[in-house]
Each structure stands twice: as C-alpha cells, then as structure tokens.
Amino acid sequence: MIKCRKEVNLLTPYIPGKPIDDVKSEFNLDDVIKLASNENPLGCSQSAKEAVILTLENPSLYPDGNCTKLRNALSKMLNQDGDNFIFGCGSDELIGLAGKTYISEGDEAITCTPTFSQYKAATVSMGGKIIEVPLKNHAYDLDGILKEINPRTKLIFISNPNNPTGTIVTKSAQEEFMKKVPSDILVVWDEAYNEYIDDPDFPDTLSIMKKYDNILLLRTFSKMYGLASFRIGYGIASKDIIGYMNRLRGPFNVSVQAQEAALASLSSFDFIKASFDLNEASKQYTYQKCSDLKLDYIKTYGNFIMIDCKLPSRELFDTLQKQGVIVRPGYYFGMDTYQRVTFGTLEQMQRFFELLEKELEKTIS
Numbered sequence: 048m049i050k051c052r053k054e055v056n057l058l059t060p061y062i063p064g065k066p067i068d069d070v071k072s073e074f075n076l077d078d079v080i081k082l083a084s085n086e087n088p089l090g091c092s093q094s095a096k097e098a099v100i101l102t103l104e105n106p107s108l109y110p111d112g113n114c115t116k117l118r119n120a121l122s123k124m125l126n127q128d129g130d131n132f133i134f135g136c137g138s139d140e141l142i143g144l145a146g147k148t149y150i151s152e153g154d155e156a157i158t159c160t161p162t163f164s165q166y167k168a169a170t171v172s173m174g175g176k177i178i179e180v181p182l183k184n185h186a187y188d189l190d191g192i193l194k195e196i197n198p199r200t201k202l203i204f205i206s207n208p209n210n211p212t213g214t215i216v217t218k219s220a221q222e223e224f225m226k227k228v229p230s231d232i233l234v235v236w237d238e239a240y241n242e243y244i245d246d247p248d249f250p251d252t253l254s255i256m257k258k259y260d261n262i263l264l265l266r267t268f269s270k271m272y273g274l275a276s277f278r279i280g281y282g283i284a285s286k287d288i289i290g291y292m293n294r295l296r297g298p299f300n301v302s303v304q305a306q307e308a309a310l311a312s313l314s315s316f317d318f319i320k321a322s323f324d325l326n327e328a329s330k331q332y333t334y335q336k337c338s339d340l341k342l343d344y345i346k347t348y349g350n351f352i353m354i355d356c357k358l359p360s361r362e363l364f365d366t367l368q369k370q371g372v373i374v375r376p377g378y379y380f381g382m383d384t385y386q387r388v389t390f391g392t393l394e395q396m397q398r399f400f401e402l403l404e405k406e407l408e409k410t411i412s
C-alpha cells in the first residue's frame with residue numbers, strides 16, 4: 048500500500064448530513080426537509096438562476112480565473128480595491144488556502160471549540176497544531192485565545208457569528224482583541240452569516256482593516272444568497288496576503304456558473320430582503336416555541352439555532368430523521384442534549400416543533 052503523508056493520517060473526512068433523497072429512500076418518505084446545513088429555505092434569486100442558464104450556451108470555455116466582473120462589482124459595493132479580493136470554491140477553499148499559505152510543520156493556529164471544523168483541518172493538514180480554547184458561555188473566549196499566543200502561532204480563526212452556537216464577537220471586543228494580537232499573526236474573521244445581522248454591536252471588520260493589515264475577512268454566497276451548490280466565497284485582505292494565497296489557488300477554481308450567479312445575486316435586493324425577513328420571523332417563532340416548551344436555547348445571530356432539547360441528541364436526531372426532518376445533532380459539537388436547527392420556512396419550523404413536542408411528551412408520560 049502506498050502510504051499517505053503523516054498529516055493526512057491525522058484527519059477525518061467531513062461527515063455531512065444525509066442528502067434528502069437518501070433519507071427519502073431509506074425511510075420510504077415523500078416529504079423530507081433539511082434543516083441541517085444552514086442553507087437558505089427560499090433557494091436563490093430568480094436573476095441568479097437566469098444568469099446561470101445563460102452560461103449554458105458556452106460550456107467549453109474555462110471560467111475567468113480572475114472573477115473580474117464579480118471582483119469589480121464587490122469592489123464598488125464594499126469600497127475596496129479590486130486587488131484586495133480573492134475568490135474561492137466556497138469559503139472552505141479559502142480557509143484551506145490560509146492554512147497552506149501560513150502553516151508549516153510545528154506551527155500553531157488558535158481557535159475556539161466547538162466551532163467550524165475546517166479551521167482544524169486547514170491547520171493539521173499542513174503539519175500544524177490546532178489549539179482549541181473552549182467557548183465561554185457559548186461564545187468565543189478572546190482572552191483565552193490571547194493567552195495561548197506564542198512564537199509558533201501563525202493563525203487565529205474566528206467564526207463570527209460562531210457556527211454552531213450563533214454567538215458573536217462584538218465590535219468593541221474585536222477592537223480590543225486586535226490591539227493585543229501581534230502584527231505577525233494573521234487573524235481570519237470568518238463572517239459566513241454576516242448578511243443576516245443588522246445589529247450595531249456587530250463589528251465592521253472592513254473598517255478595522257484600515258488599522259490592522261493582519262486580517263483576512265471571509266464571506267460566502269452559500270448562505271443568504273442561497274448559492275451553496277455552486278461553491279463560491281471570497282476573502283478580503285492586504286495585497287500581500289492575497290498575493291501569497293493566489294500563488295496556491297487553482298487557476299480556474301470558481302466556475303462560470305458560480306461567478307454569474309453570485310454577480311446577479313448582489314443586486315437581488317427583493318430576494319435578500321425576503322430571506323432576511325423570513326430568517327427573523329423563523330427566529331422569533333423558534334424563540335417563542337422554545338419558551339412555550341420550556342427549552343433553553345442560545346440567542347443566535349445566524350440562520351440557525353442551538354436548542355437544548357433535553358434529550359440525547361443522537362436518538363432524537365434519528366427519530367426526527369425517520370419522520371422526514373433532518374437537523375444537526377449536538378453530539379457532533381460535544382453538546383449532547385442540543386440540536387442545531389437551521390431556520391426554515393415557518394411551516395418547516397412548525398413541523399420540527401410538532402415532532403419535538405411529541406418526543407418531549409413521551410418523556411413525561
């Protein structure tokens with residue numbers, strides 16, 4: 048047998064939830080809903096779909112490796128120089144590129160736990176060590192991270208809001224933190240859910256980047272814009288950082304379809320508003336249902352919520368899945384009585400809570 052690199056042996060593959068079609072056939076169901084991967088229940092905008100259809104005219108040409116049209120549009124929208132952008136096959140790819148660019152054997156990256164799993168993979172795959180500081184009250188413990196900094200530290204990964212808990216690092220906490228982080232450590236602020244937040248306490252990372260050039264800001268089109276299947280995310284950082292990362296990026300890493308759909312999505316204002324409003328409505332509905340059922344939950348800033356269902360998460364997950372509702376069980380994150388539930392439509396949330404209520408009633412009777 049041909050041996051792989053020793054770093055590869057330390058990794059485990061990402062285990063996604065079962066696709067809807069698999070659950071349908073395994074449990075003989077017609078109607079299955081997925082509230083497991085923080086996707087947009089409204090799909091994507093009509094103009095994104097139309098833009099993708101137009102690309103089918105010419106599939107034989109490689110995509111624009113520079114993502115020029117999208118780069119120009121984002122550069123105008125966010126008031127950033129075009130050279131400060133990098134585009135990836137999902138922000139996942141950019142997390143991996145940050146590891147490839149900055150981690151050598153023996154280097155360290157710091158994050159909190161539980162958080163998005165790809166920070167660990169990006170570090171360990173390069174022979175680095177990931178330092179995982181436990182969350183404090185379900186939120187990033189920035190003081191805990193600062194205490195772990197040492198000469199081997201190269202990267203700090205912060206999911207803001209945090210997947211899976213939905214908590215945020217506030218604007219003032221971000222400012223205090225950045226003051227204390229040495230300038231030779233790159234801080235990756237992963238704002239995959241940024242578009243769902245309208246709160247003055249949430250950081251304006253683009254503004255603080257004027258003061259600190261050791262920041263890589265990540266955003267994605269997978270969540271609010273509903274383009275998860277096309278795989279496109281972007282990073283913003285200093286030209287030096289982007290220049291290094293570009294040396295490792297595949298030349299045609301973002302498909303034509305992803306670029307065109309993303310471009311059309313940026314100006315799909317009605318769709319964006321509808322997605323934001325639905326997320327808020329589902330959130331308020333969920334808060335109310337949790338309080339009716341006397342269940343604790345973590346106040347969330349994303350399009351998902353951690354609910355303490357007071358039942359072992361694996362069993363509850365299986366029971367819900369058999370009845371056509373797929374969520375993300377808390378044991379994945381070391382939070383065994385919780386379920387992470389993506390905000391769906393109000394009907395979908397109602398279906399989830401009806402099933403949950405039935406299971407809770409069984410424990411009383």
Ligand SMILES: Cc1ncc(COP(=O)(O)O)c(C=O)c1O
Nearest residue numbers: 137138139163210239267269280
């Ligand atoms: C915090 C966070 N970062 C990054 C990603 C990856 O998103 P993408 O689809 O852009 O790769 C996710 C996806 O769930 C996420 O939760």
